[in-house]
Amino acid sequence: MTLATAKTDTIILQSNTAIQKGKYEQKGIVDGKNNYAVKGTYEAHWMYLRGEGWRLQRMDTKPTQ
Numbered sequence: 001m002t003l004a005t006a007k008t009d010t011i012i013l014q015s016n017t018a019i020q021k022g023k024y025e026q027k028g029i030v031d032g033k034n035n036y037a038v039k040g041t042y043e044a045h046w047m048y049l050r051g052e053g054w055r056l057q058r059m060d061t062k063p064t065q
Contacts, residue, residue, distance in 0.1 A: 002028035006042065016048040024061065040064045 008022040025039040040063040046054050 002026065018046040018048075018054070020044040020046065038063055 004024065004026040006022055006024045008020055010021045012019045021043050022041070023039065024042050025037075027035070027037045029035055040061055042059060042061045044059045045057045047057050048054050
């Protein structure tokens with residue numbers, strides 16, 4: 001089982017692109033016995049494609065724990 005949350009802090013829109021920054025947290029169990037918990041920041045780069053909508057180009061994460 002995995003539980004993940006994300007919170008957006010900022011979104012910068014520029015023409016057909018956007019940069020989203022925020023924080024994430026994830027907790028879970030590996031192989032049914034080993035617990036893990038990670039959290040950090042993320043930066044997602046989006047592009048708007050006509051007729052398709054927003055598409056994720058790239059997403060970077062940086063653990064803080």
